[in-house]
Amino acid sequence: MDKTAIEHWSPVIGGQFWWTGLIFVLIFVPLMILLGSKISSKQRDMVFYGMGIYQLGNKIFTQIGYIFSDNYILASNLPLHLCGLSGILAGIVVFYRKQMLFEFLYFFGLVGFIHSVLTPEFTGGVSSWKIFDYYVGHSMLIIIPVWLMKYYEFRLRPNSWWISFLYLQLVVVIVMQINTIIGNGANYMYLAKAPIANNPLVLQDPYHIIGFEIFAIIHFYLLDVIARRIFDK
8 A cells, every 4th residue: 555656647638538528528417407307306316316326336436446456555546636525525415415515515526527627637547437437426526516506405605615715725734644644646636746637727836736726716706606696596
């Protein structure tokens, strides 16, 4: 478990791989959101629980698979990137529908979804399953909070964007310490080194964390405005 982190891989922006992933998401996400309006409330609950089972089950069995393959790399295989944490949170919220958890998922998850789809970066190796799960799992980060708002009457509270941003700082501090303790190139949440994806919003080392903070609070505020204009009617 003291192996060096796996090298990250990022597809060429505008290349065939990138377009395939983007088109998949642009079809899959609207279809899953529309599906909720075409089925009964009982069927909707079953589909929603299925999303939660997928999110949690996949994370659990992936970790078990790494352990039993004797190829567990602490510096790469823990689900400690923002999207990995949001993915776990998405599964939990399906079964444990608490307001604060929903708000965290909405802000953390949507920011992760947007940038992971537009500037994808694979952090734990690449295989057919990991590519499939990358796009399906990240899609759930927008599908689940939208379902909660659209079909289960969840709404953002006043100042929730600001409160979520403050809690994000606690997560940042904890994950930063974990990166330091693990060493071996651990770069969860890209706090040790900037991502390699060609994202114009990412500043170069060592200023990328400052950029993360600035753009995070801007994203959170804009997402708050969007949610209120769509659902607070």
